[in-house]
Amino acid sequence: MVNVAALEAGQNEQAAKATRKRGGRASRVRNREEQATSASKAIWPGLPGGAYKPLTDHDLQRVHSTVLDVLEKVGVGDPPALLVEKALAKGCKINEHGRLCFPRSLVEDVITNACHSFTIHGRDSKYDIELGGQKVHYATAGEAVNMYDPVTKAYRPSTLVDLYDMARLVDKLDNLHRFCQTVVATEIVDTREHAINTAYAMVSGTNKSLAISILGPQDIADTISMFDMISGGEGKFKDEPFCSIGCCPILSPLRYGEDACDAAIATINLGVPCDFAVAPQAGATAPAALAGALVQVVAEVLASVLLTNLIAPGHPTTFAAWPFISDLRSGSFTGGGGEQAVLAAAGVQLGNFYNLPTTCGAGMSDSKVPDYQAGYEKAITNLLAGMAGANYVGEAAGMQASLMGCSFEAFVLDNDMLGSVERAIRGIEVTDETLSFNVIEDTVLGAGHFLGTDQTINLMESEFYYPELADRSAYGQWEEEGSKDINERADVRTKEILSSHYPSHIDPDMDKKIRDTFPIILDEADMTEGNDRW
Amino acid sequence: MVNVAALEAGQNEQAAKATRKRGGRASRVRNREEQATSASKAIWPGLPGGAYKPLTDHDLQRVHSTVLDVLEKVGVGDPPALLVEKALAKGCKINEHGRLCFPRSLVEDVITNACHSFTIHGRDSKYDIELGGQKVHYATAGEAVNMYDPVTKAYRPSTLVDLYDMARLVDKLDNLHRFCQTVVATEIVDTREHAINTAYAMVSGTNKSLAISILGPQDIADTISMFDMISGGEGKFKDEPFCSIGCCPILSPLRYGEDACDAAIATINLGVPCDFAVAPQAGATAPAALAGALVQVVAEVLASVLLTNLIAPGHPTTFAAWPFISDLRSGSFTGGGGEQAVLAAAGVQLGNFYNLPTTCGAGMSDSKVPDYQAGYEKAITNLLAGMAGANYVGEAAGMQASLMGCSFEAFVLDNDMLGSVERAIRGIEVTDETLSFNVIEDTVLGAGHFLGTDQTINLMESEFYYPELADRSAYGQWEEEGSKDINERADVRTKEILSSHYPSHIDPDMDKKIRDTFPIILDEADMTEGNDRW
Numbered sequence A, B: 001m002v003n004v005a006a007l008e009a010g011q012n013e014q015a016a017k018a019t020r021k022r023g024g025r026a027s028r029v030r031n032r033e034e035q036a037t038s039a040s041k042a043i044w045p046g047l048p049g050g051a052y053k054p055l056t057d058h059d060l061q062r063v064h065s066t067v068l069d070v071l072e073k074v075g076v077g078d079p080p081a082l083l084v085e086k087a088l089a090k091g092c093k094i095n096e097h098g099r100l101c102f103p104r105s106l107v108e109d110v111i112t113n114a115c116h117s118f119t120i121h122g123r124d125s126k127y128d129i130e131l132g133g134q135k136v137h138y139a140t141a142g143e144a145v146n147m148y149d150p151v152t153k154a155y156r157p158s159t160l161v162d163l164y165d166m167a168r169l170v171d172k173l174d175n176l177h178r179f180c181q182t183v184v185a186t187e188i189v190d191t192r193e194h195a196i197n198t199a200y201a202m203v204s205g206t207n208k209s210l211a212i213s214i215l216g217p218q219d220i221a222d223t224i225s226m227f228d229m230i231s232g233g234e235g236k237f238k239d240e241p242f243c244s245i246g247c248c249p250i251l252s253p254l255r256y257g258e259d260a261c262d263a264a265i266a267t268i269n270l271g272v273p274c275d276f277a278v279a280p281q282a283g284a285t286a287p288a289a290l291a292g293a294l295v296q297v298v299a300e301v302l303a304s305v306l307l308t309n310l311i312a313p314g315h316p317t318t319f320a321a322w323p324f325i326s327d328l329r330s331g332s333f334t335g336g337g338g339e340q341a342v343l344a345a346a347g348v349q350l351g352n353f354y355n356l357p358t359t360c361g362a363g364m365s366d367s368k369v370p371d372y373q374a375g376y377e378k379a380i381t382n383l384l385a386g387m388a389g390a391n392y393v394g395e396a397a398g399m400q401a402s403l404m405g406c407s408f409e410a411f412v413l414d415n416d417m418l419g420s421v422e423r424a425i426r427g428i429e430v431t432d433e434t435l436s437f438n439v440i441e442d443t444v445l446g447a448g449h450f451l452g453t454d455q456t457i458n459l460m461e462s463e464f465y466y467p468e469l470a471d472r473s474a475y476g477q478w479e480e481e482g483s484k485d486i487n488e489r490a491d492v493r494t495k496e497i498l499s500s501h502y503p504s505h506i507d508p509d510m511d512k513k514i515r516d517t518f519p520i521i522l523d524e525a526d527m528t529e530g531n532d533r534w
Helices: A004-015 A027-037 A059-073 A083-091 A104-113 A160-171 A191-205 A221-231 A259-269 A290-311 A339-353 A371-388 A408-426 A437-445 A456-461 A474-481 A488-500 A508-517 B002-016 B025-034 B059-073 B081-089 B104-113 B160-171 B191-205 B219-229 B258-269 B288-313 B338-353 B372-388 B408-426 B437-445 B454-459 B475-480 B486-498 B508-517
Strands: A118-119 A129-132 A146-149 A154-157 A178-180 A208-212 A243-246 A326-327 A332-334 A358-361 A392-394 B119-120 B129-132 B145-150 B154-157 B178-180 B209-213 B245-246 B323-329 B333-335 B358-361 B393-394
Touching: A059 A104, A059 A290, A059 A339, A059 B437, A083 A290, A104 A290, A154 B475, A160 A178, A160 A191, A160 A408, A160 A488, A191 A208, A191 A221, A221 A508, A259 A290, A259 B358, A290 A339, A290 B437, A326 A339, A339 A358, A339 A371, A339 B408, A371 A392, A371 A408, A371 B372, A371 B408, A371 B486, A408 B338, A408 B372, A437 B059, A437 B288, A474 B154, A488 B372, B059 B104, B059 B288, B059 B338, B081 B288, B145 B209, B160 B178, B160 B191, B160 B408, B160 B486, B191 B209, B191 B219, B219 B323, B219 B508, B288 B338, B323 B338, B338 B358, B338 B372, B372 B393, B372 B408, B408 B486
Parallel strands: A178 A208, A208 A243, A358 A392, B178 B209, B209 B245, B358 B393
Antiparallel strands: A118 A129, A146 A154, A326 A332, B119 B129, B145 B154, B323 B333
8 A cells, every 4th residue: 555665765865865954763752652552553552631621720620629518518328337437437427418428628638648540451461551640541331231233223132242242343453442341241130140251251352451340249259259260360360450340339419329339348348440430410310510510420439439448548449430411302311412522521630630540431422323423423522531631431432322232333433433533632742853844944945745755754654543444545446446435344344353353362271160160151152263143 | 302391390399399599690601692693502603612732832832933943944935026025124034045034023023913803794793703712613615626426426526506505505504604615616617707606606505604715816806896796885895794715825835826825915905804724734745743744834824924914914814724634655635534633723722822813624534425434534623623722613514535525415414513513612611500519419408300400491402402413312212213324314404405495695686786797607597496406
């Protein structure tokens, strides 16, 4: 594809003419290139977010102050006994409504002393990512209960095999940095059986880092035992954890949930990184005013951070504000609008203000299919979340139908979109060399064109991201090749991956041990190339 | 659609329970609502940009300093005689390569004394928009030479009737605030005939403000005469100009273009607002390093601003940095990537730094069809340009195939996307009322749900934007209704508008006078409902 000969001819011609005043390659650019693990050198995990600030500093302070008011005066209902015990010892009070109220100074102290950064490991170390600062990553998530079938144009219940197939798919998609649980295996009724099989399907399909949600404390023990086996023995998993555990300890508005708090406490006690998303819905379980929804979600997330830190100070946990939006014409959830984008980004901005590891939900679409609507909705929400500096954006790919369903094709399409989003987040490096005074001067006085300069050749792979699916051909060529839209190309690519990529991320001996120990449902035939699924 | 009864029932119930401590509606929100001319109260022309800053202040200063170096040391080639005369009198020099070099202090002085804000009028005053500060507007533009035909899935040459139809279409699309020239009437060979017919087709189709491009000075006189007739007599048009004139006085890299400079000078002398876009292409006619491309385009735009202001100090003109990107695998233009988004936004940031009225090109797609790719490419570029604070974003709608063609359906789709983009740009208003402490307290201690609160009912139309085409139904309902994607809905809406909206923006008597005076080609039958085109 690349006309290197022409470029080099230009380069040589240019070299003969031009005055040379250039220094070595800027170390900043070089360092960044070395960090690249992606197939593209132009983007990499952990790009620098924060260029977008939805709130002014003054407005942010007003939000923060109101959050402290809410935690101090309104408090949080139904606190678990262990938290009450720890909190009262730190000066908290139970008010006349039985709600746990946190003094401002305690909240500030807990934020100061909380874990500000931690590494979530891949099982291949190239997938290790640091959650902290404003380093940006993109991940799946969503726990939908349906799959979209592009042939029948209808949704069907999601299964365990779907989850495994998605893990395999994401394993091959460079612009997705984590695989957090995408669908529920709806055919498994028992929650304990569901938990171990969910974990197994995910860990078999990808060696990127994982996040799994649990409903109660009974769901976690088997999973951690299996992860210990994979990590080399009892207690080994938590040394380099490749999975964080999620649950929702807050029931909006502003109550602790009993089962989820038990699950949260079990997770904390196991020493495993926590990822407790809080997801109030503006206009339904939070105020319709976006500023008010923001106040509430931040208060709720801090209530979750307080739960973790009062029980285990400094335990790795995230500031996971995942506020959602209601379409007030129907009262139902809508994930694809501009309100969703700016509200999620503002939550990230607050988490960055607290210097806590941030996650948020973005990349949702209300469209049922990966069409133009899905393209713009997912791009707007993913872009602003990343630009605001989310350490990981969950639900970034694959989700359709307001989180009710997943589409295999959508993962592949969204990966393409995320490449462009990530390139935009990377921004513009300004160095003496990139400012290009000499290149401009030489070219203006010389060849008059930049295509053949050595700068252009050097930057070809590192400055520019080349999408895999997006069409950039001339329109005549496009017509000759059958006037295809991007969905047709994504369909081919999706089937190509899913019919061939059956990774061996679990050693066969270990796999046998796991199957001997736990009630693993996934059929080995379904995990082998040549099955009739793809 | 809206279950107002249910909401009001909730409101009454809530009213009986809750303590009332609220003040009146915040004046800020009220003022903004009053500004709304859009069908949606949640968004309006002139939303506040600037929350996204692609460059740090330090990096921005380095870019600016290098720009001054380029203008002072490299200079601009082929300056027109009139400019040379004015410039030498102000201390400029012609260097040994015959290039006009501008001292730093002169450039700074011209920026300081340039026009910082001007109004471009609609022929209906509700479409007046102020270009200045960081007020954001979206507009068409592009001057493509092809139209996409969704039936044959192929492109055909664009015509005058296409331009007129697009004007009519944009006249009905609330989220587009200006109609700048979208296609060239390729069937008209003579440039003077092309100019007057282009102006007539546009002014007939919409009373939103216009921008027209001209190739040389011969193209402008007839157009301004016709605009004078419409404005009430000779010399009247420039009192409340409803059209700006565009040309490209700079040939990249860093040369003045002879014909375009003549056109620019003619425009300046007529007292008409100027909109002189500069469009170098990184990797081809500008450095491949984005920072270098930014330096060059800013230097070139300032060379255009210098041209205007040295001839007519303070004349209304824009800082129109429209940098583009090359796909270095082929050398051809690509408009849809993340590089394009961040580079255009950085140009806007520089224009805001200079406090000049800014425009930029965004909303381009390399896709040939309005598919998922088009959705994400257009969203990313439009969003960042607006978030950076562009006074108007041109090419925001309708363009496909890397600016080679337009699609009627795409205008309607892009208008929907721009609604979400504009809602995100509006951001989050923080006031005592929107922070919602009392609403949270009342609801937590009361109903436990926000759907029925008076805040929710009050904010229903003003806080949330409801897209016209984007699907937000439940997936079961969507299947029952035929599993349609957004293109199917856009197709219906496009034909609905184009088959019925034949506006009378020119009075019939005036129309006759215009037709008696100028060689108007558009057939009256083609401008009347019931023709066989739609």
